[in-house]
Amino acid sequence: MGPALADVELPSKFSNQGSVGNTRHNLTQRQASGGGPSNTIMNPYRNDYEEVCVYCHTPHGANAAVQLPLWNRTIKPTSYQTYDTLGTSTLNQPVTPPGPNSLACLSCHDGQVAVDSIINMPGSGRYDPNQATSQNNTFLNGWNNSSGPDATTHLGLDAVTPSASCLACHSSTAGIVGAGATDFKAYAIGTDLRNDHPVGILYPTASGPGTDFKTPTATRANLRYFDTNGNARPDKDEIRLYDTGDGYEVECGSCHDPHGVPSGGVGSVFRPTFLRVANTGSAVCLTCHSK
Numbered sequence: 001m002g003p004a005l006a007d008v009e010l011p012s013k014f015s016n017q018g019s020v021g022n023t024r025h026n027l028t029q030r031q032a033s034g035g036g037p038s039n040t041i042m043n044p045y046r047n048d049y050e051e052v053c054v055y056c057h058t059p060h061g062a063n064a065a066v067q068l069p070l071w072n073r074t075i076k077p078t079s080y081q082t083y084d085t086l087g088t089s090t091l092n093q094p095v096t097p098p099g100p101n102s103l104a105c106l107s108c109h110d111g112q113v114a115v116d117s118i119i120n121m122p123g124s125g126r127y128d129p130n131q132a133t134s135q136n137n138t139f140l141n142g143w144n145n146s147s148g149p150d151a152t153t154h155l156g157l158d159a160v161t162p163s164a165s166c167l168a169c170h171s172s173t174a175g176i177v178g179a180g181a182t183d184f185k186a187y188a189i190g191t192d193l194r195n196d197h198p199v200g201i202l203y204p205t206a207s208g209p210g211t212d213f214k215t216p217t218a219t220r221a222n223l224r225y226f227d228t229n230g231n232a233r234p235d236k237d238e239i240r241l242y243d244t245g246d247g248y249e250v251e252c253g254s255c256h257d258p259h260g261v262p263s264g265g266v267g268s269v270f271r272p273t274f275l276r277v278a279n280t281g282s283a284v285c286l287t288c289h290s291k
């Protein structure tokens, strides 16, 4: 007999190539194009909107309270514990609260809001602008899952109350549902960002040879980026800095693209963990840091 089924990093059932629909950011888990796990297990715990983009974007009625492309998600106003409050003696650069290109990720990954908390539901006329800043379960309960039971609770990636979270199944913490599902604990990053690479941190202007930082090679509107292929466009495989009013800052989107970045040509498998640059040989880090 083998060991008991542990909650480990189970191999993903998504092919992780071609489209965001074949990645872990497909929260419908339809068996569609690239395969993926059965969606019905999750039905009682989140609305299955049967579309991939809609968990993050909507063509109409988007969240205008945040500078993000056609954003469909609840962004709950939050005071994050930023990295600078850890008080390391080495940090020099000013830090502001996480900008929009971090808040987008945190709208799922800080665990405060359910993964299915959106403003405009697809094809249903169900629309609640108040969802822009707060999650209303009565509104979310109005959705009917066509693939199985309706959701009666709307869970998120909340490590603080794992039993009322996707982590109830997706973690090995004793006392909750437990076995058989991938451990998501590392993905539940919470509102305390003192243990994460700083975001909302201003990129040093004193950079280049002789300094600790490399100089981004191109600027386009509110982006500065390392234009590795020299085509004067911020491509998805290029590390970038965002200026949303506080100067060019590092945000989650600097290092990650939530849609997946092909490792080679079109259709090739995506780089791990939605990274813009594979971190082999610490290539992500060495894009910015001269070390």
Ligand code: HEC
Binding pocket: 020, 021, 025, 026, 052, 053, 054, 055, 056, 057, 068, 069, 100, 101, 102, 104, 105, 253, 258, 259
């Ligand atoms: C898990 C959330 C998520 C899903 C699912 C998602 N997106 Fe996005 N999308 C984002 C975020 C976050 C940004 C902003 C990226 C940044 O910070 O630079 C974005 C940006 C974009 C942009 C503008 C910038 C760019 O990268 O071109 C387009 C266009 C876009 N998404 C299209 C789509 C489409 C089409 C789908 C479905 C096939 C989709 N997205 C699915 C999160 C998502």
Ligand code: HEC
Binding pocket: 024, 025, 027, 055, 056, 104, 105, 106, 107, 108, 109, 115, 157, 182, 184, 187, 252, 253, 256, 257, 258, 272, 273, 274
């Ligand atoms: C709609 C909710 C949602 C949004 C928005 C979102 N994520 Fe996720 N993300 C998830 C969930 C749920 C998982 C858990 C893993 C899974 O789906 O198997 C995940 C997994 C991940 C993983 C691990 C993937 C792997 O293969 O190990 C990374 C990295 C990640 N997200 C980064 C981001 C970043 C960066 C952003 C913003 C640019 C973002 N996510 C926005 C829901 C979201």
Ligand code: HEC
Binding pocket: 010, 011, 012, 013, 014, 024, 026, 027, 029, 036, 037, 041, 042, 045, 046, 115, 154, 155, 156, 165, 166, 167, 168, 169, 170, 177, 180, 181, 182
């Ligand atoms: C009742 C237990 C249970 C709950 C609650 C649950 N899941 Fe799952 N989930 C599973 C099982 C079992 C699988 C299939 C095994 C696996 O891939 O981890 C799975 C698979 C997944 C996968 C596919 C992973 C992959 O890469 O193949 C995603 C994504 C996912 N769940 C997201 C979520 C999200 C988001 C929530 C919270 C809204 C959630 N789950 C809540 C049991 C659960």
Ligand code: HEC
Binding pocket: 102, 105, 106, 109, 186, 187, 188, 189, 196, 197, 198, 199, 250, 251, 252, 253, 254, 255, 256, 273, 275, 279, 284
């Ligand atoms: C400076 C670059 C950088 C920034 C900024 C960044 N990440 Fe990451 N992230 C990484 C790298 C590199 C990995 C892969 C780590 C590994 O594989 O060991 C990673 C991994 C992850 C994972 C997978 C779990 C894990 O710990 O390996 C998640 C989820 C994630 N990042 C989310 C985020 C979110 C949300 C933000 C913004 C708050 C963010 N990241 C900001 C570089 C970054």
Ligand code: HEC
Binding pocket: 088, 089, 090, 091, 092, 093, 094, 197, 198, 201, 202, 203, 204, 239, 240, 241, 250, 254, 255, 284, 285, 286, 287, 288, 289
């Ligand atoms: C997009 C640019 C960028 C990337 C990519 C990046 N960093 Fe940073 N990093 C910064 C900036 C800016 C600071 C703030 C420096 C300062 O205040 O002097 C920083 C600070 C740090 C610090 C110092 C924190 C402190 O308390 O002094 C460490 C350590 C660090 N980064 C490690 C990493 C690692 C490891 C990676 C790769 C996983 C990475 N960085 C990727 C821009 C980046």
